[in-house]
Amino acid sequence: CGRQRAPAAVAVGRSPFAMKGCPPQRARQRVLPTRCTGRITDWKGKFGWICPDTAINHPEAKMHKGQVYLSQMDVEAEIAGVGAHVSFFVYADGTGLGAMNCRPAFAVPVMPPIRKPSVVVKEAFAVPGAKQRLGTTKVTGEIKVWKGGFGWITPDQPVTHPLFRGQIYVKSSDLVGVQPIQAGARVEFFIYVDSQGIGAEECMPSDSPKQTPTPPVVLMGTKSTLQTPDPGPRERLTIVPTTGELLDWKGSFGWIKPHEPVDHPQAVKRNGNIYVAKKDLQGETGPLHVGQLLQFHVFVDSSGLGAEECMPF
Numbered sequence: 001c002g003r004q005r006a007p008a009a010v011a012v013g014r015s016p017f018a019m020k021g022c023p024p025q026r027a028r029q030r031v032l033p034t035r036c037t038g039r040i041t042d043w044k045g046k047f048g049w050i051c052p053d054t055a056i057n058h059p060e061a062k063m064h065k066g067q068v069y070l071s072q073m074d075v076e077a078e079i080a081g082v083g084a085h086v087s088f089f090v091y092a093d094g095t096g097l098g099a100m101n102c103r104p105a106f107a108v109p110v111m112p113p114i115r116k117p118s119v120v121v122k123e124a125f126a127v128p129g130a131k132q133r134l135g136t137t138k139v140t141g142e143i144k145v146w147k148g149g150f151g152w153i154t155p156d157q158p159v160t161h162p163l164f165r166g167q168i169y170v171k172s173s174d175l176v177g178v179q180p181i182q183a184g185a186r187v188e189f190f191i192y193v194d195s196q197g198i199g200a201e202e203c204m205p206s207d208s209p210k211q212t213p214t215p216p217v218v219l220m221g222t223k224s225t226l227q228t229p230d231p232g233p234r235e236r237l238t239i240v241p242t243t244g245e246l247l248d249w250k251g252s253f254g255w256i257k258p259h260e261p262v263d264h265p266q267a268v269k270r271n272g273n274i275y276v277a278k279k280d281l282q283g284e285t286g287p288l289h290v291g292q293l294l295q296f297h298v299f300v301d302s303s304g305l306g307a308e309e310c311m312p313f
Contacts, residue, residue: 027165027248028091029197030271031058037105038068040084046072050099056090059150059171063096070099077103094145094152131192131201134161138188140208141168146183153187153200156210158250162270162304163197165248170200197271231301237264238297243313244274246292252278254288256307262298269304276307283311
């Protein structure tokens with residue numbers, strides 16, 4: 001037919017992230033809790049572009065004229081090429097919207113979803129824009145990236161919260177005082193959470209110098225504390241181990257993006273990502289790195305989904 005063909009899915013047991021010459025991935029944040037569909041409009045051999053069937057309401061959607069970036073590393077099953085109708089999850093990483101777990105819209109999943117052996121009652125997904133302030137004191141940091149209407153802040157102290165991904169989103173309507181602002185500017189702000197993740201509000205210029213790293217600011221609701229609340233007992237959800245990709249690692253804890261979403265109400269707390277602590281690693285794993293393929297069991301406690309008996313796959 002003369003069509004270009006996107007790469008076939010990597011065989012089970014091999015990691016698509018082990019390819020030589022691939023640049024390190026930016027931290028991803030899932031935009032929507034459910035899959036989207038669209039058609040591949042262009043393919044360049046190792047990446048291409050998807051035109052979604054429905055416009056995606058997100059600030060980064062405007063960065064590529066509404067199109068969604070697709071890397072060959074995020075293709076799960078063979079795709080016919082340009083014009084193919086595909087199904088995918090949408091993520092944002094500060095450079096625009098991207099597609100992950102992409103496969104033909106009619107394809108059967110590579111792995112069955114993890115299901116809790118009981119009736120699952122879906123939780124309502126938070127309405128975009130509904131903010132809940134976390135803590136009562138301002139946090140300081142530095143503007144890392146500014147795109148004119150929005151940007152990202154690197155806080156002076158890490159924020160221990162399930163939705164924190166290393167940087168904090170800020171939009172121009174939440175700036176107070178001097179505008180426009182530039183990358184490298186020192187700011188102080190309150191932290192809030194909404195359905196999209198962690199954000200900054202009442203953000204204004206700060207004269208304070210960059211602080212020496214101190215214990216993380218722990219924000220688990222509306223109170224700020226230096227003590228992590230007890231998550232309570234665990235309940236294992238998997239019968240056999242599942243797999244996923246290490247999305248972020250902080251030395252003693254991190255986040256895993258499972259290859260298939262976990263069908264459980266607590267999954268909406270962290271955009272589907274799974275928390276993993278160093279104490280839950282098995283064997284002599286050595287230093288973990290972003291993009292590493294892991295095998296683990298999934299459990300749930302009062303703080304959300306977690307990984308245990310975790311080891312390289």
